[in-house]
Amino acid sequence: MLNRKITFIGPGVMAEAMIVGLLHKKLAKPEDITASGPEEDRGEELGKKYKIKITTDNATAASNADVVVLSVKPQRLSEVMKGLYKIRPEALVLSIVAGASIQKISKGLKHQAVVRSMPNTPGQIGEGITVWTASARTSKEQQEMARQILGALGAEVFVEDESYLDMATALSGTGPAYVFLFTEALIDAGVHMGFPRRIAEQLVLQTIKGSASFYEQAERHPATLRNQVTSPGGTSAEALYYLEKAGFRTAISRAVWAAYQRSVELGKEKPGHIPEGHVNEDEI
Numbered sequence: 001m002l003n004r005k006i007t008f009i010g011p012g013v014m015a016e017a018m019i020v021g022l023l024h025k026k027l028a029k030p031e032d033i034t035a036s037g038p039e040e041d042r043g044e045e046l047g048k049k050y051k052i053k054i055t056t057d058n059a060t061a062a063s064n065a066d067v068v069v070l071s072v073k074p075q076r077l078s079e080v081m082k083g084l085y086k087i088r089p090e091a092l093v094l095s096i097v098a099g100a101s102i103q104k105i106s107k108g109l110k111h112q113a114v115v116r117s118m119p120n121t122p123g124q125i126g127e128g129i130t131v132w133t134a135s136a137r138t139s140k141e142q143q144e145m146a147r148q149i150l151g152a153l154g155a156e157v158f159v160e161d162e163s164y165l166d167m168a169t170a171l172s173g174t175g176p177a178y179v180f181l182f183t184e185a186l187i188d189a190g191v192h193m194g195f196p197r198r199i200a201e202q203l204v205l206q207t208i209k210g211s212a213s214f215y216e217q218a219e220r221h222p223a224t225l226r227n228q229v230t231s232p233g234g235t236s237a238e239a240l241y242y243l244e245k246a247g248f249r250t251a252i253s254r255a256v257w258a259a260y261q262r263s264v265e266l267g268k269e270k271p272g273h274i275p276e277g278h279v280n281e282d283e284i
Helices: 013-024 040-050 058-063 074-082 102-109 121-125 140-151 163-173 175-193 197-218 222-228 235-245 248-266
Strands: 006-009 033-036 053-055 067-070 092-095 114-118 128-134 154-158
Touching (some): 006 058, 013 040, 013 140, 067 074, 074 102, 092 102, 114 163, 128 140, 128 163, 140 154, 163 175
Parallel strands (some): 006 033, 092 114
Antiparallel strands (some): 114 128
16 A cells, blocks of 8 residues: 555546556555546546545645646646646656656646656556656655556556657557557458458457467567468468558558657647647547
8 A cells, every 4th residue: 555645637548547556456545546627527427436536626636645647638738737836845746648748747837756657548457558757856765656556557667768758659658559450450351351240350359369478478579470370372471461562561660650759749739739630639
């Protein structure tokens, strides 16, 4: 048990996942967790499900916390930080906001102890991975608290270089979207061949799960494993030829690079700015 009061500013999907993890691993008691956000219905929903405290007063909620978790949309961060003027000097600020640098958060809150992190969607079931780093003014005790809180979402990786956070946003943070798209494409291909969708989904899901587990246990380079299932002149060789011809690797690499550039842009944009044509999908 951390025996710390933890406040979530922005009770979205990932905030709920962290709350679930903290309670499941008995790192915090329900009465020590507060969720603060503008939507009363959302707060009441979380309060009813997890018996935590709820409020719409960010300033007061933050003033009573040992750990303040920033879990708002990137476009709303600057405005939200203006209302967080009562954070205790000894408190830890832990951010899961994409693209928001430690400098931006520290300056916006006039607070020195800041941890920046990037979790991903599988954290909702405790199977995520979070990359994180800490400001120079964050104590060892605060870093250990951050490690335990982020560990409630699954695996965690500490890095010294903050620039890795934007890279992690593009690779592991956005990564599930690539996997879901690939999964969808495989299922649709199965249906196109004639499989009932239910069977196609079952085949694809187990194939992806099994392949990931096999790769993890085999401890060999993925190219080695791919070569093992690619017989000369066989079906795998034929399929891989068309994937390479279509620029599969290049498309993946360019997509990840685009996500990385977008993460960097998010840290530089003015409050509330959403570029033309950009869908506000950064719901945390």
